Amino acid sequence: MPDFSNPANWLPWAFASLMGLSILVYVVLDGFDLGIGILFPLAEPDEQERMIGSIGPFWDANETWLVLAVGLLLVAFPTAHGIILSTLYLPVFLMLIGLILRGVAFEFRAKVRSRRKALWNRLFFVGSLVTALAQGFMLGLYIMGLVQTPATYLFAALCSVFLAVGYSFIGATWLIHKTVEGLQSKAVKWARHSLWAVIAGIGAVSLATPLVSDRIYDKWFTYPEILWLVPLPFISGVMVVALWWMLQRMPFAGDRWNWLPFATSSAIFAAAYLGLAYSFYPYVVPNRLTIYEAASAPESLMIILVGACFVVPAIIGYSILAYVVFRGKAADLRYD
Amino acid sequence: MEALDTLLLSRIQFAANISFHILFPTVTIALGWVLLFFRLRFAHSGDEKWMAAYRFWVKVFALSFAMGVVSGITMSFQFGTNWPGFMETVGNIAGPLLAYEVLTAFFLEAAFVGIMLFGISRVPGWLHVTATALVAFGTTLSTFWIIVLNSWMHTPQGYEVVNGVAFATSWWEIIFNPSMPYRFAHMMLASFLTVSFLVAGVSAFRWVIGDRSREVRAVLKTGVAIAALLIPAQIFMGDMHGLNTLEHQPQKVAAMEGNWDSGPNTPLLLFALPDEELRENRFEIGIPNAASIILKHHADGVVPGLNDFLADDGTPLHPPVSPVFWSFRVMVGTGFGMLGLSWAAVFFMWRRRDRHVGRAKGRWMAVEGLPKPLLWALVPMAFSGWVATLAGWYTTEIGRQPWLVQGIMTTDMAVADVPAPMVLGTLLAYLAVYASLLIAYVGVIAYLARKAARGGDARPDSMSHSGKANVVALNAAE
Numbered sequence: 001m002p003d004f005s006n007p008a009n010w011l012p013w014a015f016a017s018l019m020g021l022s023i024l025v026y027v028v029l030d031g032f033d034l035g036i037g038i039l040f041p042l043a044e045p046d047e048q049e050r051m052i053g054s055i056g057p058f059w060d061a062n063e064t065w066l067v068l069a070v071g072l073l074l075v076a077f078p079t080a081h082g083i084i085l086s087t088l089y090l091p092v093f094l095m096l097i098g099l100i101l102r103g104v105a106f107e108f109r110a111k112v113r114s115r116r117k118a119l120w121n122r123l124f125f126v127g128s129l130v131t132a133l134a135q136g137f138m139l140g141l142y143i144m145g146l147v148q149t150p151a152t153y154l155f156a157a158l159c160s161v162f163l164a165v166g167y168s169f170i171g172a173t174w175l176i177h178k179t180v181e182g183l184q185s186k187a188v189k190w191a192r193h194s195l196w197a198v199i200a201g202i203g204a205v206s207l208a209t210p211l212v213s214d215r216i217y218d219k220w221f222t223y224p225e226i227l228w229l230v231p232l233p234f235i236s237g238v239m240v241v242a243l244w245w246m247l248q249r250m251p252f253a254g255d256r257w258n259w260l261p262f263a264t265s266s267a268i269f270a271a272a273y274l275g276l277a278y279s280f281y282p283y284v285v286p287n288r289l290t291i292y293e294a295a296s297a298p299e300s301l302m303i304i305l306v307g308a309c310f311v312v313p314a315i316i317g318y319s320i321l322a323y324v325v326f327r328g329k330a331a332d333l334r335y336d
Numbered sequence: 337m338e339a340l341d342t343l344l345l346s347r348i349q350f351a352a353n354i355s356f357h358i359l360f361p362t363v364t365i366a367l368g369w370v371l372l373f374f375r376l377r378f379a380h381s382g383d384e385k386w387m388a389a390y391r392f393w394v395k396v397f398a399l400s401f402a403m404g405v406v407s408g409i410t411m412s413f414q415f416g417t418n419w420p421g422f423m424e425t426v427g428n429i430a431g432p433l434l435a436y437e438v439l440t441a442f443f444l445e446a447a448f449v450g451i452m453l454f455g456i457s458r459v460p461g462w463l464h465v466t467a468t469a470l471v472a473f474g475t476t477l478s479t480f481w482i483i484v485l486n487s488w489m490h491t492p493q494g495y496e497v498v499n500g501v502a503f504a505t506s507w508w509e510i511i512f513n514p515s516m517p518y519r520f521a522h523m524m525l526a527s528f529l530t531v532s533f534l535v536a537g538v539s540a541f542r543w544v545i546g547d548r549s550r551e552v553r554a555v556l557k558t559g560v561a562i563a564a565l566l567i568p569a570q571i572f573m574g575d576m577h578g579l580n581t582l583e584h585q586p587q588k589v590a591a592m593e594g595n596w597d598s599g600p601n602t603p604l605l606l607f608a609l610p611d612e613e614l615r616e617n618r619f620e621i622g623i624p625n626a627a628s629i630i631l632k633h634h635a636d637g638v639v640p641g642l643n644d645f646l647a648d649d650g651t652p653l654h655p656p657v658s659p660v661f662w663s664f665r666v667m668v669g670t671g672f673g674m675l676g677l678s679w680a681a682v683f684f685m686w687r688r689r690d691r692h693v694g695r696a697k698g699r700w701m702a703v704e705g706l707p708k709p710l711l712w713a714l715v716p717m718a719f720s721g722w723v724a725t726l727a728g729w730y731t732t733e734i735g736r737q738p739w740l741v742q743g744i745m746t747t748d749m750a751v752a753d754v755p756a757p758m759v760l761g762t763l764l765a766y767l768a769v770y771a772s773l774l775i776a777y778v779g780v781i782a783y784l785a786r787k788a789a790r791g792g793d794a795r796p797d798s799m800s801h802s803g804k805a806n807v808v809a810l811n812a813a814e
Contacts, residue, residue, distance in 0.1 A: 057450060060405070070412050071438035078427030082420025086752040089417050093762045096410045097769060103406040104773060107399045111780050297503055300428040304435040311439040322450060 007302065012295035015076035016284065018308065019069055024273050026065035028170070028266045033059040035171020037102060037128025038164060039190055040121065047183045048121065052106070054178035054330035059106065061319060063099070068315075073284075075304055077294040080284040087146045088138050095134035102127030129164060136163030143209055143276075145286040155208060162201030169194040170269065173261035176250060178330040184251055184258075191261060192247045198265070199240055202272045206233065209279050213287060216279045229278070236271045239264050341756040343748050346418045349763040351733075355726055356770045357411055360404035362725050365479055365524070366531035367397050368472030370558070375468050379461060388551040391456075392788055393535065396781060398453050403777060412438070418759070421750035426502045426741055429495055429510055430485055437481035444474030476524070483523055487516040489741045490732070491584045502744060514584055518577040519732075525570040526728065529674060530721025532562035536681075537718025538785050540711045543703065547789035553703045560685065560714075561701070563678035571671060575630070581732075582631055585742065586640040587653065588735035591660040593627050598641035602627040610657040615643065655737040659730060667727035670720055677717060681710055719778070 033055040043051060055062075074081045085092055101123045109120035140159030144152035172194060175187035210217040220229060243264050251258060282290045295301065371393055378386035412434075415423055423430060451459055451467035459467075494509030495502045504510060536559030542552045582589045594610045594617055595602055604626030608617040628637040645654040688705025740747040 060402075061450070063405070063409075067409055067412060067438060067441075070409075070416075071435060074412065074415055074423060075427070075431030075435040078423030078431065079420075081416040082424060082752070085413060085416025086418075086420055086754060089752075089754055089758060090762075092413050092417055093765070096413060097765065099409055100406040100769060100773070103402055104399075104776075107402045108776060108780060111395065111399065111784065112776075113783060296431050297428040299504060300432050303432040303507065307432075307436055307439050 007298045008295075009292070011298050011301040011305070012076070012291040014305065015072060015295070015301060016281070016291045018312070019072040019076065020273075020277050022065050022069035022072060024270060026062070026069055027273065028269050029058070029062035029065060031167045031269065032170045032174040032262070033062055034102075034128045034132050035167035035169065036175065037124055037171075038132060038168045039171055039175075040125045040128070042190065043183065043186065047186070050179060050183055050330055051175065052109075054175060056106070057322060057326045060103075061322065063103065068312075076296055076301060077284050077291060078296060080289055080291075080294040083285050083289065084142070084146065087148075088141065091134040091137045091141070095131050095138070098127045098130035098132075098134060100127070102131060132164040132167045133160040136160030139163060139205075142286065143205060144212055145288075155204075158204060159201065162197050162204065165194045165197030166201050166269075169198050170262070170265045173265045177259045177262050180255070180329055184255075188247060188250045195240070195244060195247065198268065202236065202268070205272070206275065209276070213279075215287065219279060232271055232275055236268055239268050239271075243268075342754060342759055343751045345756055345759040345763060346751050346754070347747065349759055349766065350414060350418060351730075352763065352766055352770065353407065353410055353414055355729070356766075356774075357404065357407035358725065358729060359722050359774075360400045360407065361475070361479065362527050362530045362721065363400040363534065364397060364404055365475045366527040367393065367400065367534075368468070368475050369528075370531055370535065370562075371397060372465075372468045372472045373558070375465055379465055385550040385554050388549070389555050392551070392784070393555075394453065394456075395784060396534075399777065399780060401449060403773065408441070418752050418754070419750045420752050421745070422740065425500065425745050425749065426489075426495075429488065429502055429504050432504075432507075433481055433485040433488070433510075437478055437485070440474060440481060441478040444471055444478070448474065479523060479527075480520060483520045484511050484513075484516055487519045488513045490519075490736060491515040492741055492744060495744075497744065502741075515577075515580050518573065518580045521573050522570070522577050522728075525566055525573055526721065526725045528562060528566050529570060530725060532559045532566065532678075533674065533714075533717050533721050534719070535559035536563060536678075537714050537716070537720075538781060540706075540714035541718070541782070542785050542789045544708070544711050544715065545786065545789050556703050557685070557701055560678055560681045563674060564682045567671065567675045567678055571675070574668075574671070579631070581735075582640075585735065587642065587645040588655060588660065588732070589631065590640050590642045590645070591655050591657045591735055592664040592731060593631075593639065594657060594661045595627065595639055595641045596643055598638060598644050600628060600636040600638050601625050602631075602637075602639040604630065605661075608661070610661050612652070612657055653738065655735050660735045663727040663730035663734070667724050667731060670724040670727065674717070674720055674724070677710070677713060681706060681714070684710060 036051050036055055040048060040051065070081075073084070105120045105124035105127060109117050109124065112120060137156045137160040140156030141148070141152060143159070144155055169191055172187045172191035176184055176191065179187060210220050220226065243261060246257070246261055246264075250261070280286060282292065284291045284294050371390055374386050374390040374393065377383070378390065448467045448470045451464065452471050456464060488510055491514045492502075492510075493513050494504060494506035496505050497503075535555050539552045539556035539559060542549075543556065578589065578592075590596075590598075593602070594605050594608045596616055601624070603620075603622035603624050605617070605620055605622040607619065607621040609619050610617050625635040627639055628635055631637060631639050642652075642654050642657065645652065647653055682701065684707060685701035685703060685705045688702055736742065738746045738748075740750050
């Protein structure tokens with residue numbers, strides 16, 4: 001915990017927390033809409049329209065959490081921003097191309113003449129997939145301490161597949177909540193088929209992280225810290241089993257609990273993310289640069305913090321409002 | 337040599353990215369206000385033509401907004417991937433300014449664009465007007481912050497450098513740096529002119545393919561009127577901005593003028609081929625004394641020349657001359673073209689305002705008065721604002737070289753140590769994607785115009801992907 005009597009100490013911590021929160025929110029929210037993009041080719045045309053409908057009002061705001069996260073990294077930890085992004089040059093480039101194609105595909109597919117629509121649908125899928133793969137690759141390389149060897153590339157490649165399938169999983173659970181009948185049954189099937197990636201991905205990261213770094217190994221496996229860390233993997237395990245049980249039986253009678261798989265998978269993502277954050281704190285560039293070394297001048301951080309204190313709660317408030325306004329099924333209403 | 341290639345390629349890549357990006361904010365900044373105008377006219381008069389105009393142009397807004405957002409994300413990553421030295425040196429000052437830009441852009445996007453785009457038929461009218469107004473205000477605020485940062489890089493003040501890193505000493509001086517007011521006004525006017533020619537050009541296109549709807553008349557008149565009013569203001573503002581640049585970045589003005597030796601009675605060059613090897617111009621055609629008169633308001637005013645900006649060993653400390661010289665002429669030339677066309681259009685529309693019987697009485701301008709060739713001339717001018725904006729952007733940004741932040745750091749200090757082939761490969765890929773998207777963007781606007789001219793949408797509120805969202809919201813309302 002930081003020393004709250006001195007701004008130079010708590011400001012970097014506050015910004016790291018804010019950035020961490022943005023990344024977590026981004027991974028869950030854009031995770032489900034990227035996942036729906038990846039699942040897109042598996043659906044029939046009318047189902048595709050409903051899938052788009054289920055994320056249409058949200059994806060834009062979801063994506064801006066990435067802008068906030070990278071923006072905070074840029075303005076609060078400029079040195080780290082430079083090191084991380086110039087190391088991850090190619091995956092960042094691929095992710096950006098993916099995000100561009102996917103983001104404009106939303107607009108274009110709704111506006112072009114019908115024979116061009118198939119092209120933009122394909123670009124929507126490709127953009128979503130490339131974005132997810134690139135993000136997984138970056139995550140994998142970051143966990144490997146940004147070291148670039150064939151072995152770390154292999155691990156990063158594995159992570160990219162796990163994350164893409166993991167995003168499809170959370171996307172499928174979102175669809176279970178937002179759709180009915182045929183598409184909902186498909187979504188249950190997709191979720192069941194992709195749950196393995198969540199387990200494998202979290203497992204691989206959990207095993208690799210302490211093995212790669214002695215520092216992280218010591219952080220996790222020392223007494224007494226281990227006592228209050230143990231519940232984290234334990235609760236995650238229970239949630240995975242509960243999800244598996246649910247997905248075998250869904251949809252329940254009267255479509256009850258349709259939100260539960262999405263809520264549970266978000267909680268699993270959050271738990272895994274908390275574990276990662278604990279492992280890497282206080283480093284922002286693994287084993288090289290701490291948040292305190294990388295931080296901008298306290299005066300500059302203070303000015304940003306004032307703005308953030310107004311804007312971030314407003315964003316959160318609006319996001320909640322948007323999800324309330326656009327709640328309910330993204331389908332024809334006669335089934336309700 | 338390797339480093340030089342990376343530097344040059346990184347500069348081209350950044351220029352490509354920002355050139356692509358700037359096209360869309362240029363549209364959305366002023367289009368937000370124009371949409372508010374349409375929306376208020378509808379609220380005030382209840383005339384459906386204004387709502388039809390809103391519904392058509394909000395689609396263009398949504399498309400431009402999406403293009404701006406995705407290319408803006410690219411920009412925020414480019415600082416780290418290609419220019420890590422920038423934030424390491426001036427991050428303490430650029431950081432808060434960028435943060436405020438991101439926070440305002442983010443806030444608006446998350447908060448109000450949703451209601452503006454999707455809420456048209458489902459929130460009360462006053463809320464929809466408010467959302468439209470806040471989006472317009474927000475894009476302007478976002479512009480303000482990014483222009484503050486850009487201006488500070490041209491005319492920095494309110495800082496001190498300790499161990500090679502800049503620290504803020506006065507935020508007031510940083511924000512209200514000497515070139516900011518000129519740059520901000522110049523950019524806002526550029527955006528309004530871009531949009532005025534865009535709406536006028538697309539409406540002229542709809543007119544010549546046979547669309548005689550009242551909506552087209554209203555929008556065409558609005559576009560031409562804004563253009564005719566603001567173009568003189570922009571020429572005046574451009575002149576003021578030029579004088580401000582002369583004071584703070586004389587080497588840039590020398591390059592714009594293609595003037596090698598400082599001295600009195602400097603001619604205004606209309607055409608020349610600047611040659612940096614010989615350090616002189618070939619084929620000069622100029623108006624005697626005119627540059628002295630424009631810049632110093634005296635025929636014998638002393639105008640700075642490029643040879644004043646040489647290091648002791650002869651290395652130039654001024655920007656590359658030809659690109660600055662030529663992009664400046666493209667900007668000014670396009671501007672005067674816009675002036676001539678918009679004034680001619682207003683003249684004809686005003687002169688023939690009462691030629692048409694009955695309902696035309698009392699109208700202050702009539703679209704019917706526009707001669708066919710003038711209408712046809714407006715069509716390719718739909719994107720003339722983009723040409724002028726890009727040319728102006730190149731003038732000021734290439735004109736800043738070799739400085740990245742005037743007097744604090746040069747561009748080569750900021751570049752990332754990335755292998756040149758990697759920068760080249762990604763550059764080519766970006767260019768391919770951007771070219772395709774530009775073609776698609778212009779194609780979709782033309783398609784929307786043709787579709788509207790054929791009688792419009794079957795569903796009046798089929799805006800982008802809101803169709804399904806409507807269903808969701810109706811459900812929620814029940």
